[in-house]
Structure formats: structure tokens, C-alpha cells
Amino acid sequence: MVQVRLTGVSKKYGDVPAVEKLDLLVRDREFLTILGPSGGGKSTTLRLIAGLETPDEGDIHIDDLRINELPPRDRNMTMVFQNYALFPHMTAEANIAFPLVVKHTPKEEVEKRVKEVSSLLKISHLLKRKPKEMSGGEQQRVALGRAIVKKPNVFLMDEPLSNLDAALRTEMRMELKRLQKQLQTTLIYVTHDQTEALSMADRIAVIKDGKLLQIGSPEEIYNQPADAWIASFIGNPPMNLISCTLARNNDRTTLHAAEDCVLEIPKSLISKLTDLEIGAKLKLGVRPEDIEIGSKGATLFCEAEIYLLESTGDSTVIDFKMGDSIVKLKTKAGYKAKIGERAQLVFTGSKMLLFDAETGRAL
Amino acid sequence: MAKRKNRLRYLVLIFASWWVIYPIATSVQESFEIDLGPLYSGRGVSFVGQFFQGTGGLMPTAINYLQAFRIEAWPRLVFNSSIIALSSVSIALIVGIPAAYSFAMYKYRGKTILTIGLLALRTISPFAVLVPFFIVYGQLGLFDTFQGMAIIYLVLNLPIVILMMRGFFKDIPKEIYEAAFLSGASDMTIMRRIALPLVIPGMVAVVLFAFVATWNEYLYALILTGARSKTVSRGVWSGFGESIQGFKILDFDELNTAGTLALIPAIVIVLLVRKYLVRGVTLGAAK
Ligand SMILES: Nc1ncnc2c1ncn2[C@@H]1O[C@H](COP(=O)(O)OP(=O)(O)OP(=O)(O)O)[C@@H](O)[C@H]1O
Numbered sequence A: 001m002v003q004v005r006l007t008g009v010s011k012k013y014g015d016v017p018a019v020e021k022l023d024l025l026v027r028d029r030e031f032l033t034i035l036g037p038s039g040g041g042k043s044t045t046l047r048l049i050a051g052l053e054t055p056d057e058g059d060i061h062i063d064d065l066r067i068n069e070l071p072p073r074d075r076n077m078t079m080v081f082q083n084y085a086l087f088p089h090m091t092a093e094a095n096i097a098f099p100l101v102v103k104h105t106p107k108e109e110v111e112k113r114v115k116e117v118s119s120l121l122k123i124s125h126l127l128k129r130k131p132k133e134m135s136g137g138e139q140q141r142v143a144l145g146r147a148i149v150k151k152p153n154v155f156l157m158d159e160p161l162s163n164l165d166a167a168l169r170t171e172m173r174m175e176l177k178r179l180q181k182q183l184q185t186t187l188i189y190v191t192h193d194q195t196e197a198l199s200m201a202d203r204i205a206v207i208k209d210g211k212l213l214q215i216g217s218p219e220e221i222y223n224q225p226a227d228a229w230i231a232s233f234i235g236n237p238p239m240n241l242i243s244c245t246l247a248r249n250n251d252r253t254t255l256h257a258a259e260d261c262v263l264e265i266p267k268s269l270i271s272k273l274t275d276l277e278i279g280a281k282l283k284l285g286v287r288p289e290d291i292e293i294g295s296k297g298a299t300l301f302c303e304a305e306i307y308l309l310e311s312t313g314d315s316t317v318i319d320f321k322m323g324d325s326i327v328k329l330k331t332k333a334g335y336k337a338k339i340g341e342r343a344q345l346v347f348t349g350s351k352m353l354l355f356d357a358e359t360g361r362a363l
Numbered sequence B: 001m002a003k004r005k006n007r008l009r010y011l012v013l014i015f016a017s018w019w020v021i022y023p024i025a026t027s028v029q030e031s032f033e034i035d036l037g038p039l040y041s042g043r044g045v046s047f048v049g050q051f052f053q054g055t056g057g058l059m060p061t062a063i064n065y066l067q068a069f070r071i072e073a074w075p076r077l078v079f080n081s082s083i084i085a086l087s088s089v090s091i092a093l094i095v096g097i098p099a100a101y102s103f104a105m106y107k108y109r110g111k112t113i114l115t116i117g118l119l120a121l122r123t124i125s126p127f128a129v130l131v132p133f134f135i136v137y138g139q140l141g142l143f144d145t146f147q148g149m150a151i152i153y154l155v156l157n158l159p160i161v162i163l164m165m166r167g168f169f170k171d172i173p174k175e176i177y178e179a180a181f182l183s184g185a186s187d188m189t190i191m192r193r194i195a196l197p198l199v200i201p202g203m204v205a206v207v208l209f210a211f212v213a214t215w216n217e218y219l220y221a222l223i224l225t226g227a228r229s230k231t232v233s234r235g236v237w238s239g240f241g242e243s244i245q246g247f248k249i250l251d252f253d254e255l256n257t258a259g260t261l262a263l264i265p266a267i268v269i270v271l272l273v274r275k276y277l278v279r280g281v282t283l284g285a286a287k
């Protein structure tokens, strides 16, 4: 059992708070991704867990052991860095063997482990090369090899794929995931790439401004973002956030989004609005996939002007101008429309979300 | 445009090289000549200030060198200088490298004071401490001993080793150290197996710098050495003398010969480690 628990952990660099009162539980053998914007405190969180930084406040536990002051070398964790941090003067073989050699592992054992690891990662043919004689992807694998060779309790990875090209990155994602399941080791993976997080993780922890905003499975994060910021960060393109006001029309509660866009509130959301007063400012969240172009008559529709068409190959994204804001709609590839035309937007009601405009929290 | 800029560069470089090389070249040239001037009494001899200058009748010869090697003093001087320089530089490395590593890696109280202290140690004027050293060395029995000179030069070399090596260690990306720490390595292992191999070019430059500075040091050697531990730099200026104790009237041919000979070790070392030296000097600059 290896469970990592952070309770009320804070870390400042000088006056800059990097992590603030962070509570985080990483479960045994899970693939946890820490996702967040640049400067949000992801790397700091990882470094605190690794012991490369000491928390100013709060506690870090591995299972029941408090490890705040335990030096990194005694934590039995390994880290893969964005720039790989291979030892430049050593061959791939020596790099991979290093964690074993410094623990005075017998020579035959070292050779055996290096062999196993390099065949697992398909780098047996690279063992005699030095880092500068290898491509980025190859160095990446060697760095992975160095991380897994000593069978650590926890893998820590800080954007390990961000220096690779798109194709290799996609390939490595799946390989990493497979590797983690195969090795059955807890993995904490830092990234600012939401696609990466969604496709790899068992659970995602979203960290912004040093605080944990939400933790949950990729589906939860995607479908029920706890916060407007998360909603606008995740998805490709991300969720539309339409500013609107709560209004009342002929005894019915409606959302007034723009001049010609008054929406009836779907039943699923009505219960959440009971505490709100008329005139409350809200944000309506709708994923671009959950908007269709239809005709009048549907209960949830708006009229808007086509502003821009973007083709992404497998789909077309249409930007509508609604009041002052842009609403994106995602539809099948090859959709034909003219810029400047007006169209009816129909919302698939069950997937709409409402956020408090001020706090950003989901209702 | 670029060509003209290059030409200008060459001009500057040529001038700079000339500036450095001219005195050395003169000295080397003169060491291979003997002045027949005095033989032509009255003719071709002029006096500039209090020194005479030969104006004619120079003859190429190796006689100065033959003489230098015939006299027992020269090998002895080289031996003395080598022992003193090698021991002080090696001790400076043995003590200074771990110190530099800790300076580079850790924060602790008093670090700034220590750094300033090290700089002060190096920049302090020798004139201020010569006499105290002379007296204290006399009392401690260190006057004119190898140990005494090695200690003096250790004091001069240690700050160089610590401050320069600290810079090189700091230039290694911090993730490399962190990866090593997380691999389970101790500081000693990291220093020996990761940090040092990566700064070898820099270290070579430091060793060379310290060695040459020690080899050429004159002032302390003048005051604190005598017949037993006299160094090359001092011997050069005193002329070879008939024996190591001797002190002769200035003889320019001998001086030039001695000066040329004294240059040789440094030149040989520089040539041997030239590859490292260039990388060492530019280490950290090109990133
Ligand atoms: N060594 C440091 N000294 C001072 N401030 C730092 C240091 N490291 C990080 N910070 C600051 O702490 C905050 C969090 O940084 P952190 O590196 O954890 O962000 P991150 O989420 O990893 O960002 P990125 O995606 O850009 O890597 C930032 O404001 C950053 O400027």
C-alpha cells in the first residue's frame, strides 16, 4: 500500500505563495494527474512530495508515516523531469543503472534489472550511447528507465512529454499508461495539457493559484466541472460560458442571455435555482458538442449570427456572436454556412450547467 | 560589412598578441644570444640609464642554456617550485572541492560572510602581511621550508579553487542533482560521480591557473625562502648564481635564459590541456 496524503500544505517562495493550504489524497496504485495553468503550483506540489522542497505548513504522509523532513533519497520515489535530466557524461546503461549502483546492488542483479527495463522500454539497442547521441524520445525512454529500475513506491513526472512532437507524444501517453498498469505503481503526473490529463489519468486534480479546485475522474471533471474556470479550461474547444441573468416571464423562470436569447430553464436545473433572486448574475455553461443548429420551436434556443468557421479536420467549429460574447458550436466536418448568416442555436438541456458569475462555483 | 568587421577584429587581436608576446619573444631571443659588445671596447656600446646595451656584435648561441644546466642550482630550483606548487594546489583541490560543492548546494548561516572572507583572503595585499608572516614563520620554524611555502600558497589558491569550482557546480542544471538525489545517491557520491566529471574542463582551468600563479609568485618567495626552498621565480631574478645560495650581479643573458626556462612548464601544461582549457574558460558562458 502506498498512499500519499497532503494535509494543509503551504509553500511560499519569498513572498510568492506557490501552494496554499493544499489537501490532496493520492490513492494506492492510481494514476493521478495534476492539471492546471502555468504558474499554478503543480511543479511545487510535486517537488514537495518528492522532498525537493519542504513545506512551510502542513503535513505530507506516505501511508501513516509523516515524511516532511525525510530527505529525498530516503523516500523511494523517482522523478522524470521535463528536460529528462539524464547524466550527460554517462551512457544510457550507466544512467539506468545509477539508482541501483548507488545502493550497492550486486553487479549481476544490476545487469539483470537494466536488461529487463531496457527490453520493457525497447531501448536495448541504445544502451551504449550517451544522452547527446539520442533523440528526445529516446532520451525520454532512458529517463523512464532510470525512474522505474529501482521499483519505487511512487513515480513523479513533471510534464515528461512536453518536449516531444505531437505523434510521439500521443504514442508515449498510451505507453506510459500501459506501463503504469503493468508495474502497479502509484504515479503522480503533472501537466498543463488537458487532453493528456483526460486521456491518461484515473483521477485528475485541478490546481490553480496553489489551491485544489477539484479532484475526480476525467468524466467528472469533464461533465461536472466544479468551477467555471475548470469548465473553460477543459475540452477542445472548451465549454462556452454565457453570461446571463435570472428573469421571470409569465410565471416562468428564464435565463436572459442576450437581446434575442431568452432561455427556459431545464427541469434538471430548476431545483438549484430556488435560493436565487430574480436578477442574479449567472454563467451558463454548455459544451460546443451540446449545441445544435435547429429551428424555432425547440424549448431551448437562441438566435445568433455566424461569426467565424474553423475547420479542424474531423469537425467544424462555428463561432456565433451572441451579445458581446462568442459561443462556439462543434458539428460534423464539412458543414457549410455563410459568415454573417443568422441561425437558431438549440441547446441540449440535460447537459447545461450553471455557475455563479461572481464566485465561479457550480450551482 | 562582415568582412570589414572581421578585419578590424584581426587588427585588434594582432595588436593584443603582439603586446603580450613581444617581451617574451625578446627575452627568448636574447637568451639565445651573447653580447660581444664589451669586446669592441668603445665601439658600438652605448649606455641607457645605468644599464649598458649592446648595439652590435650579437652572436647566436646556446651557451647560456649549457651554462644553466651545468649549474646545479637550476634543477634544484625547478624541483623546489614543483614540490611547493604541486602540494599546495593538490591540497587546495582536496579541501576546496568539497567546500565548493557545499557552497553551491546548500544554504546555511554565515555563507555570505564566508564568501566575502574568501575573497578578502585572496585580495589582501601581500605587503600588509609579509612582515607578520616573516616573524611568525621564524617562530614556528616554517621559514624557508617546503611546508611553509605550501601553506602560504594554499591560502592564495584555496579561495580560487572554492569560488571558481562553486561557479562550475552551480552551472550544472539543478534537475541533474535532483535526479541523482532521488536516485538515492549521497552528496559524496553525487560530487564524485556526477558533479566532478561534469566540471572537469573547468577544474583543469582552475588547476592550471592556480599552478601558474603559484609558480610565478615572487613576493612571498623573496621574503620567506632561503637557500633550502628557493623557487624558480626567485631564482630567475637573482640569476642562477654559482650555487643556490649565491647572488650575482644582474646579467641579462642569464636572466633571459632563466626566464625562458621558467616559462616552459606552464607552456607544456597549457598545450597538454588546451582542449579542456577553452571549454573550462567558456563553461557556463555558452548556455
Ligand atoms: N524556485 C522558485 N523561486 C521563486 N518562485 C518560484 C520558484 N519556483 C516556482 N516559483 C513560483 O511559484 C509559483 C508556482 O510555480 P510552479 O513551478 O509550481 O508552477 P507550475 O504549475 O509548475 O507551472 P508550469 O506549468 O509553468 O510549470 C509561480 O508563481 C512561480 O513563479
Ligand SMILES: [Mg+2]
Pocket (backbone or CB within 6 Å): A042, A043, A044, A158
Ligand atoms: Mg511546472
